[in-house]
Amino acid sequence: MRGKNTKFIADMMLGRLARWLRLYGYDTIYGVEEDSEILRISREENRIILTRDEDLAKRSKNTILIRSNKFEEQVRQLMELGFNFDDLFPENARCPKCNGLIRRISKEEIKDRVPKGVYEDYDEFYVCVQCGQVYWPGRQWREMVKIDRKLRNMRESNEME
Ligand SMILES: [Zn+2]
Incomplete structure (x- = not known):
């Protein structure tokens, strides 16, 4: 099981997924439009890039190409990769709006x-x-x-x- 110390940066296609990752306690950046910015932040802060964009996915090894458009399938894909989706408690959550504690x-x-x-x-x-x-x-x-x-x-x- 991968721990919640994993950090993400999600592309603009994945707003709902990003909000939910925050609720489950994952530090998740969302709202960066430029691919080059996403790549830079991923590198500097060691964040896994979550993207629907194959071209972006090819530009970094630290990327998960999200296969589905559907939120449930997106979560399922991350579960299959071993990410922990337990502990949906307010005390563990991050703010779905801004990623704050x-x-x-x-x-x-x-x-x-x-x-x-x-x-x-x-x-x-x-x-x-x-x-x-x-x-x-x-x-x-x-x-x-x-x-x-x-x-x-x-x-x-x-x-x-
Ligand atoms: Zn907030």
Whole structure:
């Protein structure tokens, strides 16, 4: 199993995959448009390039050519390569928006930063230390857990084949 100290840089075609890698705790850069920049960052920061572009893939050995357009298949490909997709917990996640680290924050600290209804309904809050985005285990998080389950089932049925 490959550890979560692996770092990625994903091309512009792979936004959804990049956000999910962050949620699973992988340090993942996304949003760099120029191939030459992607190659430079990969080299300097020892990041694996994730790309749908064969030409880009040929330009670096530290690359995974992502075969499918479909998000589920993309995750499956990385699972098959041995990357760890366990531990979908807020404490382990990185901010899906900016790749920053997320830490638990007390309810008092968050009071003026979330809608009143949310403040009343939830006791658990997290904040991105980089962009300040506040997270709580609401509808969005439940949706993600649902998708996570689907991905896990996919892997289990895959292992039985
Ligand atoms: Zn952030």
